[in-house]
Amino acid sequence: MRSYSPVRWLVLIMALVLASCSAAAPAAPVAEQVTIRMWSHQNSAFNKVNQELIDQFMKENPNIIVKYETFPYDQFIRTLQTSMPAGTEADVIEMFGSWVCNYATGGRLQETPAEVMSYTKAQEIFYKAPLDGYYCDGKLYGMPNEYNLEYSGALVNPELYKAAGIAFPPEYKDYNSLIADAKKMTAFSGETMTTAGFHYVGGDALGFIMLGGILEQGGNYFADDGKHFNFESKEALNVISTLTRYAREDKVIDPTLFSGDNGLPGAFFKNQVGIAYIGPWAAGVGLVDYPDVKFEYVALPPMFGSEYKFAADAGWGKVVSTNTKHSKEAWMLQNYLTINRANALKFNQISGTVPALKELVDNPAEILAVAPYMQPILKLLPHGQYLGNVTDRDQLFYEIIAKNLTDALNGTMTPEQAAAKMNAEANAMVDSKASK
Amino acid sequence: MASPGSLRRSQRRFAFSVMTPIMIYLMIFSLLPMIWAVILGFFDYSPARVGGTIFGLGESNPFVGIRNYLDMFNDSQPATVFRKSVSNTFLFTFLILPLNLAITLPLAIIIERSHARVKGFFRAVYFLPTVTSAVAVALIWGAIYNPQAGLLNSMIRTIGMTPPKAWLSDPQAFVMGIPLAMIALIVAHLWQDFGYNLVIFIAALQGIPQNLRDAAMVDGANEQQMFWYVTLPLLQPTLLFVCVMTILSSLQMFILAQVMTAGGPREQTTTMLMSIYSNAFRYQNMGWAAAMSMVLFGIIMLFTILQFRFLRSDWEY
Numbered sequence: 001m002r003s004y005s006p007v008r009w010l011v012l013i014m015a016l017v018l019a020s021c022s023a024a025a026p027a028a029p030v031a032e033q034v035t036i037r038m039w040s041h042q043n044s045a046f047n048k049v050n051q052e053l054i055d056q057f058m059k060e061n062p063n064i065i066v067k068y069e070t071f072p073y074d075q076f077i078r079t080l081q082t083s084m085p086a087g088t089e090a091d092v093i094e095m096f097g098s099w100v101c102n103y104a105t106g107g108r109l110q111e112t113p114a115e116v117m118s119y120t121k122a123q124e125i126f127y128k129a130p131l132d133g134y135y136c137d138g139k140l141y142g143m144p145n146e147y148n149l150e151y152s153g154a155l156v157n158p159e160l161y162k163a164a165g166i167a168f169p170p171e172y173k174d175y176n177s178l179i180a181d182a183k184k185m186t187a188f189s190g191e192t193m194t195t196a197g198f199h200y201v202g203g204d205a206l207g208f209i210m211l212g213g214i215l216e217q218g219g220n221y222f223a224d225d226g227k228h229f230n231f232e233s234k235e236a237l238n239v240i241s242t243l244t245r246y247a248r249e250d251k252v253i254d255p256t257l258f259s260g261d262n263g264l265p266g267a268f269f270k271n272q273v274g275i276a277y278i279g280p281w282a283a284g285v286g287l288v289d290y291p292d293v294k295f296e297y298v299a300l301p302p303m304f305g306s307e308y309k310f311a312a313d314a315g316w317g318k319v320v321s322t323n324t325k326h327s328k329e330a331w332m333l334q335n336y337l338t339i340n341r342a343n344a345l346k347f348n349q350i351s352g353t354v355p356a357l358k359e360l361v362d363n364p365a366e367i368l369a370v371a372p373y374m375q376p377i378l379k380l381l382p383h384g385q386y387l388g389n390v391t392d393r394d395q396l397f398y399e400i401i402a403k404n405l406t407d408a409l410n411g412t413m414t415p416e417q418a419a420a421k422m423n424a425e426a427n428a429m430v431d432s433k434a435s436k
Numbered sequence: 437m438a439s440p441g442s443l444r445r446s447q448r449r450f451a452f453s454v455m456t457p458i459m460i461y462l463m464i465f466s467l468l469p470m471i472w473a474v475i476l477g478f479f480d481y482s483p484a485r486v487g488g489t490i491f492g493l494g495e496s497n498p499f500v501g502i503r504n505y506l507d508m509f510n511d512s513q514p515a516t517v518f519r520k521s522v523s524n525t526f527l528f529t530f531l532i533l534p535l536n537l538a539i540t541l542p543l544a545i546i547i548e549r550s551h552a553r554v555k556g557f558f559r560a561v562y563f564l565p566t567v568t569s570a571v572a573v574a575l576i577w578g579a580i581y582n583p584q585a586g587l588l589n590s591m592i593r594t595i596g597m598t599p600p601k602a603w604l605s606d607p608q609a610f611v612m613g614i615p616l617a618m619i620a621l622i623v624a625h626l627w628q629d630f631g632y633n634l635v636i637f638i639a640a641l642q643g644i645p646q647n648l649r650d651a652a653m654v655d656g657a658n659e660q661q662m663f664w665y666v667t668l669p670l671l672q673p674t675l676l677f678v679c680v681m682t683i684l685s686s687l688q689m690f691i692l693a694q695v696m697t698a699g700g701p702r703e704q705t706t707t708m709l710m711s712i713y714s715n716a717f718r719y720q721n722m723g724w725a726a727a728m729s730m731v732l733f734g735i736i737m738l739f740t741i742l743q744f745r746f747l748r749s750d751w752e753y
Contacts, residue, residue: 190598191601260700425512
């Protein structure tokens with residue numbers, strides 16, 4: 001048998017390597033294929049429109065493949081928290097505005113490149129309230145798709161109005177007339193409230209009524225330093241006392257019975273509520289999930305005074321991760337989904353969300369054609385301001401404001417006690433986070 | 437020559453080969469996360485912040501020493517809720533354990549003495565809730581407790597009595613100082629959980645040698661004496677196991693409370709695990725949540741050691 005010397009072997013291997021290299025070389029230059037990922041929480045309407053827009057994007061940019069992955073809401077949050085330290089999160093993430101600064105200042109999100117959008121330019125095209133959720137320490141991180149509104153709008157039930165002999169749809173000029181109608185619709189079986197005339201007991205509703213109520217009266221929920229809170233002002237106390245009066249004297253809601261499963265908006269769609277204080281998104285949910293329930297969405301008057309003034313919570317938008325290896329493509333997609341007028345409109349139309357782009361509200365025919373229930377609240381949008389740096393939005397709303405307010409509504413605390421406890425707990429939260 | 441009881445080389449190799457995969461699995465998925473949790477307890481760690489170069493610890497996720505543990509005693513809202521959750525968890529556990537034993541042991545004796553066909557039927561019926569999803573159980577009991585349209589209130593009204601205003605959401609409803617919502621939760625948990633202990637007790641009762649009972653009968657023991665002096669002592673290892681498992685599962689109560697009450701009203705049903713979960717994944721205070729989980733770990737360990745110390749038996753039958 002013929003044997004090969006090491007030199008011959010080496011020559012043979014080199015020849016093979018060279019041959020394979022020349023075979024792999026492209027005949028003509030082809031644009032490099034790039035694959036990026038986008039993540040969002042699971043919501044059928046959001047997911048549908050995102051997928052449609054992504055498909056459209058891929059057609060227009062054939063060298064970019066976008067993998068769209070969705071997670072149930074709780075799992076989405078957990079996945080973000082575990083994947084970011086591991087550097088395995090998606091390139092583009094659909095994030096809620098009030099989370100953005102937390103992740104951005106922690107170094108998890110990319111600042112919006114100047115060539116994509118400057119904050120000055122963004123202020124011209126987006127409403128300030130949703131935009132400022134994406135503006136942290138003087139830098140812009142991504143952009144919003146939605147103006148999250150939970151203020152001064154309500155679902156109203158025509159059957160309960162009719163049964164109580166009240167004209168429908170209602171047009172309230174003040175809360176006295178609203179509470180008068182609510183009292184007529186409230187029903188009891190023995191001592192058990194079976195229908196609530198006016199339901200405002202929810203984690204979001206109470207939080208936004210509290211903050212909006214203070215602003216309507218010309219007050220401020222922030223203390224002078226802009227970091228701590230002032231919930232013992234006369235304006236704050238007035239909000240707590242008023243809401244308590246509605247529950248305990250006017251008896252238009254029983255917070256013990258209308259919570260949990262009977263919370264907002266569930267109880268409304270079970271025909272157990274006459275007027276439900278909630279954002280317009282609930283109307284979108286109602287149309288899809290409760291097609292047999294008849295309802296209207298109406299604007300309510302300011303609860304205090306005559307001027308609308310409220311705090312808003314940014315809204316869903318798109319951000320880009322610092323771990324992305326394809327920044328350019330990620331920002332192209334981000335841009336395509338949020339700034340492009342036609343795409344932003346499509347997102348709002350299909351997801352039933354309020355537009356963050358001013359242009360879509362200035363010419364509302366297209367959005368109202370799909371979501372006519374937004375009509376009453378579009379006029380409120382210019383009156384909103386971003387919530388601000390409230391340290392921990394969920395803790396403030398759900399653990400501090402809602403719980404203490406509910407205690408006052410239940411009569412387990414006086415409004416003064418609730419205000420003092422709310423104030424102490426909110427400021428302890430600020431101090432606790434600042435001291436660590 | 438190998439000493440008596442020691443393994444041969446081939447046996448050692450076999451033992452090593454079959455145990456290695458599971459040991460690696462345990463190290464990766466149990467031991468390392470536990471060590472990580474111990475470490476996190478000393479940091480103000482949030483996954484939202486990049487932090488230092490070593491596992492994200494340091495810099496914006498700073499080392500805070502035992503600060504997280506000390507904070508458990510201050511007046512902040514999370515600390516107050518955590519302390520409340522500890523007392524709720526103890527209350528839940530110490531009510532569940534005797535109630536569970538008081539139901540399962542007598543029922544097991546009755547079923548064990550019944551005809552074989554009936555025995556199988558009841559064992560299956562009582563075990564069914566145990567294999568049912570906890571979320572489903574929570575939804576079923578949530579509907580039963582519904583104040584307006586719930587089965588329980590309808591039954592109470594049918595017999596001419598006035599039901600409580602709300603079983604799960606009234607912060608002012610107490611029975612002998614125990615929140616009504618907690619009692620409602622305990623009933624639901626007992627319903628779901630007692631089948632497990634029941635099956636274990638039945639198996640243990642079947643394992644007691646008949647000749648011991650016969651001997652007691654010959655000695656003139658009546659049914660009660662037979663239970664106290666023969667059955668119960670022989671059940672001691674099973675009793676230890678049941679107590680340990682019941683306490684462990686009660687200390688880790690989460691799903692029923694999360695779905696039925698979400699910890700309310702006024703944190704009356706917030707358990708330690710709920711508090712840990714919400715701080716870790718809702719408020720992103722991983723360091724604080726890790727410290728709380730270490731406290732829970734310590735409590736569980738202490739209970740387990742105490743039970744092994746006081747309930748162990750030195751003999752088998």
